[in-house]
Every structure is written in structure tokens, then in C-alpha cells.
Amino acid sequence: MSTNETMINRYERAFMNTFGAPQLALTRGEGAYVWDADGKRYLDLLGGIAVNALGHAHPAIVGAVQAQVGTLGHISNFFTSTPQVELGEKIQDVFAQSGYERPVKVFLTNSGTEAVEAALKIVRLHKPGGRILALTHAFHGRTFGALTLTDKPAIKDQFAPLAGTVEFVEPTARDLDAAFAGGNVAAIFMEPIQGEAGVMPLPDGLLSHARALCDAAGALLVIDEIQTGIGRTGQWLASRGVQADVVTLAKGLGGGFPIGACVGAGAAGELFTPGSHGSTFAGNPVASAVALATLMQVEALLTHVHDTGLWLRSQLEAAGYEVRGSGLLLAIGVHDSTRVRDELLTKGFITNAPNPHTIRLAPPLIVSESDLAPFTALMAERSHEFQEA
Ligand SMILES: Cc1ncc(COP(=O)(O)O)c(C=O)c1O
Numbered sequence: 001m002s003t004n005e006t007m008i009n010r011y012e013r014a015f016m017n018t019f020g021a022p023q024l025a026l027t028r029g030e031g032a033y034v035w036d037a038d039g040k041r042y043l044d045l046l047g048g049i050a051v052n053a054l055g056h057a058h059p060a061i062v063g064a065v066q067a068q069v070g071t072l073g074h075i076s077n078f079f080t081s082t083p084q085v086e087l088g089e090k091i092q093d094v095f096a097q098s099g100y101e102r103p104v105k106v107f108l109t110n111s112g113t114e115a116v117e118a119a120l121k122i123v124r125l126h127k128p129g130g131r132i133l134a135l136t137h138a139f140h141g142r143t144f145g146a147l148t149l150t151d152k153p154a155i156k157d158q159f160a161p162l163a164g165t166v167e168f169v170e171p172t173a174r175d176l177d178a179a180f181a182g183g184n185v186a187a188i189f190m191e192p193i194q195g196e197a198g199v200m201p202l203p204d205g206l207l208s209h210a211r212a213l214c215d216a217a218g219a220l221l222v223i224d225e226i227q228t229g230i231g232r233t234g235q236w237l238a239s240r241g242v243q244a245d246v247v248t249l250a251k252g253l254g255g256g257f258p259i260g261a262c263v264g265a266g267a268a269g270e271l272f273t274p275g276s277h278g279s280t281f282a283g284n285p286v287a288s289a290v291a292l293a294t295l296m297q298v299e300a301l302l303t304h305v306h307d308t309g310l311w312l313r314s315q316l317e318a319a320g321y322e323v324r325g326s327g328l329l330l331a332i333g334v335h336d337s338t339r340v341r342d343e344l345l346t347k348g349f350i351t352n353a354p355n356p357h358t359i360r361l362a363p364p365l366i367v368s369e370s371d372l373a374p375f376t377a378l379m380a381e382r383s384h385e386f387q388e389a
Helices: 003-014 059-069 082-097 112-126 144-148 153-159 173-181 206-217 266-270 285-299 302-318 337-346 369-381 383-387
Strands: 026-030 033-036 041-044 104-109 131-135 166-169 185-190 220-224 246-249 260-265 323-326 329-333 352-355 358-361
Touching: 041 369, 059 285, 082 104, 082 260, 082 285, 104 112, 104 266, 112 144, 112 185, 112 220, 112 246, 112 260, 112 266, 144 153, 166 173, 173 185, 173 206, 185 206, 206 220, 260 266, 302 323, 302 329, 302 369, 337 352, 337 358, 369 383
Parallel strands: 131 166, 131 185, 185 220, 220 246
Antiparallel strands: 026 033, 033 041, 104 260, 246 260, 323 329, 329 358, 352 358
């Protein structure tokens, strides 16, 4: 039995079966590559599902963790720390750079789903009893509130009754108009690109349309940038050009360290008062120091992400594939995504299959054309086979 197989067997004996059997046991990573327990190298085209913005073992992250954990590791929210304050100010700067005119305020969390929970509480405070809308095929997380906003019967129906009622609306201007016409809307939650649904970008102009509807209805526009934010699409926020009332962030924010944020603009950033929300670990100095280091690095990578994403897309399109997404969050249309994902894995490429006909790529933002070239060559070589039944 290989070391990989032994580790996977031990994993299965120790852990609840929420994820199925792991595909590999990984032992180390460097840049855009990881190595499995048997020493085989893989190009990580998934980046921990759009998380490892700086790849693996980036010196800025290693340095930030080491320095902070050796100085001040955890303090509770009765106190603050320099990295927490600097992170909050840097997130404000990210929003100012993204065109936000109103001042924003930040609530730090430990994950994406917790950022969505915070957003939901803000929505309740904004308009108690108001209707909450989300888009069909949305994914906003798995805790009870976020699960209520997630439109995936297979993962939610077994947990009914959920935490309130959410109405799911098709992502078209006409359907949004009809939903708002019913009155008393407190908020609409939207992902600029629906990542878990298979990297489905919203129709052009839909976010601005929703902004106008929210303004007219006194409703909050909540944009979930957990998968798309922090440079993933080649700009800080994929929703650039539209100013939300609340934005949720996580994944790439910590470059691999667990941290998220719920960001409120204007009045939405002032609704929480002492006691209305909290979390023991949120804003932990180590997580804050790592996120701050990540943001500083990502700032210098935005153009690289844009250019590399365009190059990758053009290579795949030239090979005959349908490609969706933006920057380094891309989907490739294939006939049988699980088969293609498994085959790519045997060839040393980590990808995933969010739906039966989609391969998702969300590599580290530092990935280069020369890292990607063997992958695009293989995709070109197997184009017919991967796209046909
Ligand atoms: C858009 C979006 N929202 C929320 C979440 C939940 O984040 P987490 O898994 O960190 O709880 C995800 C995770 O995939 C996501 O893609």
C-alpha cells in the first residue's frame, strides 16, 4: 500500500465522512506546486478552492505567522492589536481603491460562512421582518443562516426547518423587478460570479440593476465576494463599479490562513452595536497579520492576474473549449468533469469539478505562464476526448 493510501485509510477512520475520501494526502507545497505523501509533484490549479492567493509556503506568509505568533498570538476582543488595526485600515483602503465613496467598517470572522452570518444579522437590523432575496444556484455557505441563502436542495433540505425564509430569484433584470415589486425587501444577496455553481458570471449590468432596485426599495445590496474577491479576477473586487451596502470576504483574504470579513458601507457599517455580534477568534492577531501580509502582496499581483488569466483563457479557447469566468477564476466546459478531473490528477494537475460539465481553475495568483504551459498543452492534446461523450 502506498503512503498516500495509508494516510487516506487513517483519515477515513478518524474523520466524519463529510467530504468523501480525500483524493490525495499532501505533505508539502512551494509556490504553485504541492507534493503528495509518495513524493509526486502536482501543479495546484485549485489553490485550496480559490484560497492560496500567494501559493504555498510564501515567505511573506511564513514570515508574518512566525513573527506574530512569537510576539502576541491571541488576545480576545476585549483588546485590539497592531495587526488587527492595520488590517482594518487596509481593507478600508481596498474599498476606497475599488471606488467606494461611503466609508466602510469591518467585522472580522474566521471563515466565509461566518461573514455571511454577520451580513444576515446586519440585514435583520436594517429592516426587521423584511423579505430576503438570493439568486437561484447561489452558494453562500453551510451554517444555518448561510445555508438558508444557498440554493442547493441536496445540501440543505435534510436540515429543514432552516433559519428563516429566503426567496430565490432567477438572475435576470425582469425577475429581479418582479421580486422587488412584491415590496418590503430587506436585502438581496448576490455573487458576482457564482463559483460553486460552476463559475457562472452574472449577466452584464445585473449588479447595477440590483443597486438601483435596492436604492428605490430601501433594501441592502449584499455582494458575496468570498470566492471572487481579493484579486482573484484581476481586481480587488469582481463587483468593481457597483457599490454594495455589505460585502463578504474570506478565502483569498488570508492566503491560506482562516479569516473572513463582513464589510459594511455607510449606515450598514454602523448597525452593529456592542453585544450584537462577536466571535472569540475573530480578528486574532496572527490571522490579521497574515491577511495584512497577503493584501500587501496581492496589491502588486493584480495586473499579473489579469494578464495571466487572459493568456490562460486564450490558450484554452484556441484548443476549442468553452471558457467562463474572469482573471484566475475560470471554468472549462467538458463532457464529463469527474472523469477529466481524475485524469488530470494522474497527470499531475489539481483541478475540481463543481458541476458535471465544468472543470474549475482557481490557481494561486502567483502562477506563471510557464507553470501553466504543460497544462494548456495537455488540454489542447486531449481537447476532442475531453469534450466528447
Ligand atoms: C461565494 C461563497 N460564499 C460563501 C462561502 C462559504 O465560505 P466558507 O467555506 O469559508 O465557509 C463560499 C465557499 O465556497 C463561497 O464560494
